[in-house]
Amino acid sequence: MGAEALEIKIPVDLERRIEEISTEIGVDREEIVIEALREFLEEYKDYEEAYRRYKDLNDKLITARELRDSLGL
Numbered sequence: 001m002g003a004e005a006l007e008i009k010i011p012v013d014l015e016r017r018i019e020e021i022s023t024e025i026g027v028d029r030e031e032i033v034i035e036a037l038r039e040f041l042e043e044y045k046d047y048e049e050a051y052r053r054y055k056d057l058n059d060k061l062i063t064a065r066e067l068r069d070s071l072g073l
Helices: 012-025 029-055 064-071
Strands: none
Touching (some): 012 029
């Protein structure tokens, strides 16, 4: 997989936490940041889809109870 260099400045408290986790689990700081970005982007994709569906007047919204009932739970 190719990679691009990206230089960013992060708050000191985040850098310290990344360093702590890196030491704790024995994973490179870069890997921790990349995984965090991947997770954020995946969550954001889910948010975008949910928002699109919310705005779609043809996409019927159901309650949690209706969902459970439809699944037989």
